[in-house]
Amino acid sequence: MESARLLIGMLPAGTLRERRLQAGEAVFHQGDRAGAVFVVESGRVRLVRNLEDGSWVVLHVARAGETFAEAALFASRYHCDAVAETAAVVMTLPKVDLLAAMETRPQAGLAFSRLLASRVLDLRAQLEVRKLKSAPERILAWLRLRAAGDPPSLRLDRPWTAIAPEIGLTHEVIYRSLATLEREGRISRQRGSISLLRRETR
Amino acid sequence: MESARLLIGMLPAGTLRERRLQAGEAVFHQGDRAGAVFVVESGRVRLVRNLEDGSWVVLHVARAGETFAEAALFASRYHCDAVAETAAVVMTLPKVDLLAAMETRPQAGLAFSRLLASRVLDLRAQLEVRKLKSAPERILAWLRLRAAGDPPSLRLDRPWTAIAPEIGLTHEVIYRSLATLEREGRISRQRGSISLLRRETR
DNA sequence: CGAAACGTTGACCGTTTTCAATTACAGTGG
DNA sequence: CCACTGTAATTGAAAACGGTCAACGTTTCG
Numbered sequence: 001m002e003s004a005r006l007l008i009g010m011l012p013a014g015t016l017r018e019r020r021l022q023a024g025e026a027v028f029h030q031g032d033r034a035g036a037v038f039v040v041e042s043g044r045v046r047l048v049r050n051l052e053d054g055s056w057v058v059l060h061v062a063r064a065g066e067t068f069a070e071a072a073l074f075a076s077r078y079h080c081d082a083v084a085e086t087a088a089v090v091m092t093l094p095k096v097d098l099l100a101a102m103e104t105r106p107q108a109g110l111a112f113s114r115l116l117a118s119r120v121l122d123l124r125a126q127l128e129v130r131k132l133k134s135a136p137e138r139i140l141a142w143l144r145l146r147a148a149g150d151p152p153s154l155r156l157d158r159p160w161t162a163i164a165p166e167i168g169l170t171h172e173v174i175y176r177s178l179a180t181l182e183r184e185g186r187i188s189r190q191r192g193s194i195s196l197l198r199r200e201t202r
Numbered sequence: 203m204e205s206a207r208l209l210i211g212m213l214p215a216g217t218l219r220e221r222r223l224q225a226g227e228a229v230f231h232q233g234d235r236a237g238a239v240f241v242v243e244s245g246r247v248r249l250v251r252n253l254e255d256g257s258w259v260v261l262h263v264a265r266a267g268e269t270f271a272e273a274a275l276f277a278s279r280y281h282c283d284a285v286a287e288t289a290a291v292v293m294t295l296p297k298v299d300l301l302a303a304m305e306t307r308p309q310a311g312l313a314f315s316r317l318l319a320s321r322v323l324d325l326r327a328q329l330e331v332r333k334l335k336s337a338p339e340r341i342l343a344w345l346r347l348r349a350a351g352d353p354p355s356l357r358l359d360r361p362w363t364a365i366a367p368e369i370g371l372t373h374e375v376i377y378r379s380l381a382t383l384e385r386e387g388r389i390s391r392q393r394g395s396i397s398l399l400r401r402e403t404r
Numbered sequence: 405c406g407a408a409a410c411g412t413t414g415a416c417c418g419t420t421t422t423c424a425a426t427t428a429c430a431g432t433g434g
Numbered sequence: 435c436c437a438c439t440g441t442a443a444t445t446g447a448a449a450a451c452g453g454t455c456a457a458c459g460t461t462t463c464g
Contacts, residue, residue, distance in 0.1 A: 049330060057333045059326055071319040071326075079323070102312050109311015110304055116318035117273040123325035124261055124281070128251060130332045131259040131370065133453085135420070159442055168333060173420060175444055335421085337452070361410055375452055377412055 003114045004039050004067045008091065010108045015097035019090050021045075027082035027090060034072035036092045040064050043088025044157075049080040058166050060122075061085065070116055073098060085158075135169055136177040140186070142167050143196055153195030205320070206241045206269045209313040210293065217299035221292050223247075229284035229292060236274035238294045242266050245290025246360075251282040260368045262324070263287065272317050275300060287364070332370050338379045342388070344369050345398055355397030 008016065018041065021027065027038060030050055038045075040062045047059040047068060059080050062068040072078055073095055101108040125145055132138045147154045156163070160178075164171040178194075181187045186198050210218065220243065223229065229240060232252055240247075242264045249261040249270055261282055264270035274280055275297055303310040327347055334340045349356045358365070362380075366373040380396075383389045388400050 049326075057330050059329070071322045074316050074319045075323075079326070099312075102315070103308045106305045106308050106311055109308055109315060110301075113304070113311060113315050113318055114276050116315055116322060117276045119322050120273045120318060120325060121277075121281070123322065123329060124251065127261065127325065127329055127332065128253060128259055130329070131253070133419085161442060168335075170421060171442085172422085172444085175442095176420095179444080335451090363410060372453060373411085374413085374454080378452095381412080 003111055003118070004065055007067075007108065007111045007115060008039060008093070010101050010105055010111060011093060011097055012101070015094060017092040017094075019092055021084035021088045021090065023084055023086050023088075025084050027084065028069070028078050030078055030081050032078050034069070034075050034078050034095065036094045037067060037070050037072055037098060038062075038082070039067045039091040039093065041089040041091055044085040045088055045090060046083050046085045047080045048083065061166065067115055070112070070119060073112075130168055135173045136181055138167060138169065139174065139177050139181070140196070143187070143194065147194075147196055151195045151197060153193055155193045205313055205316045206267055209269075209310065209317065210241060210295070212303050212307055212310045212313065213295060213299055214303070217296060219294040219296075221294055223286035223290045223292065225286055225288050225290075227286050229286065230271070230280050232280055232283050234280050236271070236277050236280050236297065238296045239269060239272050239274055239300060240264075240284070241269050241293040241295065243291040243293055246287040247290055247292065248285050248287045249282045250285065263368060269317055272314070272321055275314070287360075337371055337375050338383055340369055340371065341376065341379050341383070342398070345389070345396065349396075349398055353397045353399060355395055357395045 019027070021043070027045060028034075042064050044064075045062045045068060047062065049057050049059050060068065068082060069078060098108075098112070102112060129138055129141045129145065132141055143154060144152070160174050161171045164174050167174070169177075178187070178189065182189055186196070188195050188197055221229070223245070229247060230236075244266050246266075247264045247270060249264065250258050251261050252258050262270060270284060271280060300310075300314070304314060331340055331343045331347065334343055345356060346354065362376050363373045366376045369376070371379075380389070380391065384391055388398070390397050390399055
């Protein structure tokens with residue numbers, strides 16, 4: 001998150017372009033020539049990969065301060081769609097400028113590597129969540145990844161219906177599991193937010 | 203793969219150490235202080251993350267020419283176990299040397315970013331496979347990711363028993379699904395290899 | 405030749421998915 | 435201010451599917 005700002009600071013002024021998007025508008029489409037890496041200024045951008053059989057997968061939801069399509073720097077085309085989930089503003093970092101900066105300033109390369117490394121960690125974490133087969137455990141894992149504070153809690157900025165596919169479960173199971181977890185005293189739900197109870201050991 | 207060599211070439215001679223491993227031997231353990239990034243010279247190294255509940259996830263299987271634990275460069279500890287799946291030789295790239303190289307040579311930063319970027323692509327692909335819930339579809343997706351040629355086929359260099367956890371299924375289900383897929387004419391199996399039939403419309 | 409793995413298949417169980425139906429809201433227009 | 439409508443939140447019941455346990459044939463390799 002912070003490293004995004006850091007990277008931006010290393011680019012010569014004038015290379016950055018800002019782009020405003022309405023909810024539902026696309027930043028780029030799968031297959032488009034990859035011309036830039038992006039940073040979300042505000043709002044949320046959803047990255048969706050379309051599969052051959054017509055189905056799709058949400059690869060990532062980028063929020064304010066986060067970069068997305070970093071891997072585009074070394075790819076010729078985008079491998080997924082980027083669509084604004086809400087009204088959003090994104091900063092465009094043209095590939096050419098980024099590469100130029102990295103070739104002149106070692107710090108830029110380091111900053112970019114840091115960005116990619118955190119993306120790797122992120123993806124690994126998601127992979128772990130997916131590995132859990134029990135719905136309640138999966139939900140707890142997902143919550144733990146995002147909850148902050150004491151008790152660890154999380155503001156839900158969108159309906160569970162929208163979150164469900166991201167966790168890899170149907171919304172019905174989510175609701176059922178949440179009900180059970182709450183009954184068991186492991187979580188507590190307020191309108192629009194949720195908190196983890198029972199300090200998780202480790 | 204090639205970028206690994208490229209990176210190695212940028213490190214001053216004498217900073218590299220080679221390490222020989224027997225099958226089953228560990229390169230490092232989850233929680234160990236992260237001191238280096240590695241390149242597989244020969245053999246296979248499996249990266250496994252141990253979960254709190256005692257289960258585990260295969261994060262990656264690194265083969266000859268590939269790097270692993272790249273993200274360790276910015277982390278203080280390893281987040282997973284690295285275990286030789288076969289007898290193997292790995293090259294050790296100490297973090298300090300790598301960082302030093304990246305601070306002096308822009309090309310090193312670029313090379314390292316490239317490495318991380320391909321890891322990101324890799325993880326995303328894996329995540330996609332995991333997001334499919336149907337066992338046969340999951341297997342097909344996994345096959346499509348690695349099959350090459352016409353018809354797309356793949357040499358199996360290890361037993362399905364070893365591959366199964368990487369796909370996130372039990373070997374029983376794998377065999378059952380393979381049998382079904384073959385019966386349906388979507389794949390065909392030879393000893394030690396497998397090919398995809400029915401050109402997938404795209 | 406014999407012991408380990410590997411490959412294969414059946415039966416059963418537990419859980420999630422699906423399909424369906426109901427309730428709770430929030431926003432809209434009359 | 436209140437029906438009206440669409441989405442979100444819930445809950446039930448049956449179906450589908452992968453996991454687990456188990457048994458057995460097969461290949462591999464010391």
